[in-house]
Amino acid sequence: MSDELPEIQSADDRVEASLARKKHKKGNVWVEWVVVVAVAISAALLVRAYVLQQFAVSGSSMYSTLHNGDRVLVNKLSYRLHDPRRGDVVVLKTIESIGERDLIKRVVALPGETVEYRQCVLSVDGVVVVEPYLDPEVVKPNNCGADQGALVVPDEFVFVMGDNRAGSKDSRDLGAIAFDDLIGRAFVVIWPIGDWQWL
Numbered sequence: 001m002s003d004e005l006p007e008i009q010s011a012d013d014r015v016e017a018s019l020a021r022k023k024h025k026k027g028n029v030w031v032e033w034v035v036v037v038a039v040a041i042s043a044a045l046l047v048r049a050y051v052l053q054q055f056a057v058s059g060s061s062m063y064s065t066l067h068n069g070d071r072v073l074v075n076k077l078s079y080r081l082h083d084p085r086r087g088d089v090v091v092l093k094t095i096e097s098i099g100e101r102d103l104i105k106r107v108v109a110l111p112g113e114t115v116e117y118r119q120c121v122l123s124v125d126g127v128v129v130v131e132p133y134l135d136p137e138v139v140k141p142n143n144c145g146a147d148q149g150a151l152v153v154p155d156e157f158v159f160v161m162g163d164n165r166a167g168s169k170d171s172r173d174l175g176a177i178a179f180d181d182l183i184g185r186a187f188v189v190i191w192p193i194g195d196w197q198w199l
Contacts, residue, residue: 052076053183054190055091055104061162061169062104064135065089065199071191072104072199076184084158084182086110086124087133089199091183092160104186105160105170105177106133114152115159117172120144122161139165148172158182 057070066072066089074091084090084107092103108131109115113124120141122129145165153159157176162168171177189195 055186057104060167061164062089062106063164063167064138065106065133065163066104066189067195069192070189070195072186073188073190074184074186078185079179079182084110084179084185086129089186090158090160091186092177093181093183103169105162105168107158108161109153109159111153111155111157113159114150115148116150117148117161117165119147120165134163134165138163146172151176156180 053074053076055072055074057066057068057072060068072089072091078088086107086109088107090105090107092105108122108129109124114126116123120139122131143166145168148171151159153176156179158179159171159176161170161172186199188199189197
C-alpha cells in the first residue's frame, strides 16, 4: 500500500501540471490575439495617414469622370515622391473660404506655366491642351463656365479645374493651389462597381 501512494500522488501532480500548462497556453492565445489585433489596427491607421485613403465624391464638379457618391482611392504618398503632373486628379485640403471639404479637381497647369481658359478652350504657354477626359455632352460652347485670363502659375503651386467646367469652383475662383494643400492623387474609382475605373 505504501509503495502505491507516491505513484498516485505523482499521477495527481501530472494532471495538475497538465492543467496548468493548458491554462498557460490559453492565456498565451488571448495575448497573441490582442497583439495581432493591435498591430493590424496600427498598420491600418498608418496606411490611412500616410499612404492610401478612401474619399467620397460630393457634387458634380468632376462630372462625367466622377459622379456624386463615387468612392475613390487616393495615394497620399505620390507627391512625396514626385511633383504633381498635368492631368492628375487630386484631392485638396479643406478650403475654409468656400465652406467645402476635400475638393477633388484635375491639375491642368504646373509651376511656371502660363494658363488661359477662354470660350471652352484651355491653353498652356500658348498651346491648346487636348482634354480627352472632358465629356462633350457636358462641356459645350454655351456651358463651359467662367473664362480665365492669362495667369502664370507660381512655384510650388498648380492650377486645377473640374471636368464639369460650368459646375466647378476651382482655380478660376480660388487661384492656384499650393502643393502643401494637395492631400494626394486619386487613382481609381472603387465604388460603385459600375463606375470602377482607373483615373
